Amino acid sequence: MDDIARLSRSAHLRGPVEDDPITDLGKVLDAGASVGKEIKDLRKASDVTLAQLSRATGLSQGYLSQVERGISSPSVKALHTISRALGVNISWFFRPVSDPNDVLNEYIVRKGNHRMIRFANGITDELLSPNLARGIELLRCTFPPGSQSGKEAYEHKGEEAGFVVAGRLTLWLEGRRIELETGDSFAFESTLPHRYANEGDEEAVIIWSISPPSY
Numbered sequence: 001m002d003d004i005a006r007l008s009r010s011a012h013l014r015g016p017v018e019d020d021p022i023t024d025l026g027k028v029l030d031a032g033a034s035v036g037k038e039i040k041d042l043r044k045a046s047d048v049t050l051a052q053l054s055r056a057t058g059l060s061q062g063y064l065s066q067v068e069r070g071i072s073s074p075s076v077k078a079l080h081t082i083s084r085a086l087g088v089n090i091s092w093f094f095r096p097v098s099d100p101n102d103v104l105n106e107y108i109v110r111k112g113n114h115r116m117i118r119f120a121n122g123i124t125d126e127l128l129s130p131n132l133a134r135g136i137e138l139l140r141c142t143f144p145p146g147s148q149s150g151k152e153a154y155e156h157k158g159e160e161a162g163f164v165v166a167g168r169l170t171l172w173l174e175g176r177r178i179e180l181e182t183g184d185s186f187a188f189e190s191t192l193p194h195r196y197a198n199e200g201d202e203e204a205v206i207i208w209s210i211s212p213p214s215y
Contacts, residue, residue, distance in 0.1 A: 035079070038093040040068040041132040042086050045213040047156070056085040087215070088117055106130055114140075123147050128207075137213035143169065143204040148197035155194065160210045161187035167204030171196045190214065 043053060050068075054061045059078060066072035067082075074082065083090045092115055107130060115127045122144040129138040153172060163185045171178045172195045173188055180186060188194065190210070198204040 034070075035074065035093050036068045036070045037133075038131070039064075039074075039082060039086075041213075042088065042092070042215060043068075045132040045137070045215040046086055047214070048086065053082070053085055057081045091115075092117065121147050132213040132215065134213070136209060136211040137215070139208040139210070140165075141206045141208050143167070143196075143198035143206070145198055145201050145203065149195045151195075153193035153195045155192060156190050156214050158190045158210060158212050158214050159187065160190050160208065161185070162206045162208040165205040165207055167198065167202050168200040169196055169204045169206060170199050 043050075050061045050064055054064055057078075059081065063072060067074050067078075079090055079093070083092065109128065109130050117125045124142040126140040126142075127137070128140055129136065153175075164180050164182050166182055168182070169180045171180055171186060174192050174194075178186075
């Protein structure tokens with residue numbers, strides 16, 4: 001399972017996600033093409049190819065391609081395997097909506113309907129943008145005291161920016177230590193080696209923007 005976890009940047013940096021058992025089997029079985037699109041968007045945002053996902057899950061590229069195109073519906077077991085490979089819970093693929101026929105669902109996420117990932121180390125990522133299909137991703141990230149992205153700096157394509165809503169965050173950028181307080185903001189190219197941690201004694205909340213989406 002370690003090989004599967006390494007496919008996902010988020011899971012590799014922040015550790016495994018908390019268990020999220022399926023409570024509505026019918027939701028999984030009836031999701032159809034929408035699940036395939038969510039899988040494809042997340043896979044691309046994670047910079048994972050179909051071949052890599054196939055090797056990590058043991059599912060054929062042909063089958064995965066059919067799932068992403070909505071031709072085949074994944075079994076519960078297959079969906080669980082795919083979600084673990086991409087570093088999320090199954091619930092990620094089923095964003096709650098108040099009205100499934102609302103044409104604004106592609107553009108707006110109502111309060112209480114945001115998708116969320118809770119990592120075992122306490123860090124929480126809440127996706128504020130409707131999906132990962134566009135050129136930008138907006139997150140609300142919550143860091144409990146003592147949490148960190150990892151001891152080693154990392155880099156990836158794109159750019160990112162953020163605003164510290166509450167608490168304090170320490171950012172290391174190209175080896176430079178930067179202390180950020182409530183009300184501070186930042187922006188940098190993601191190709192620069194970086195890492196971050198909450199070294200304070202209170203929760204830190206960051207509104208984080210990444211372009212292109214990188215999960």
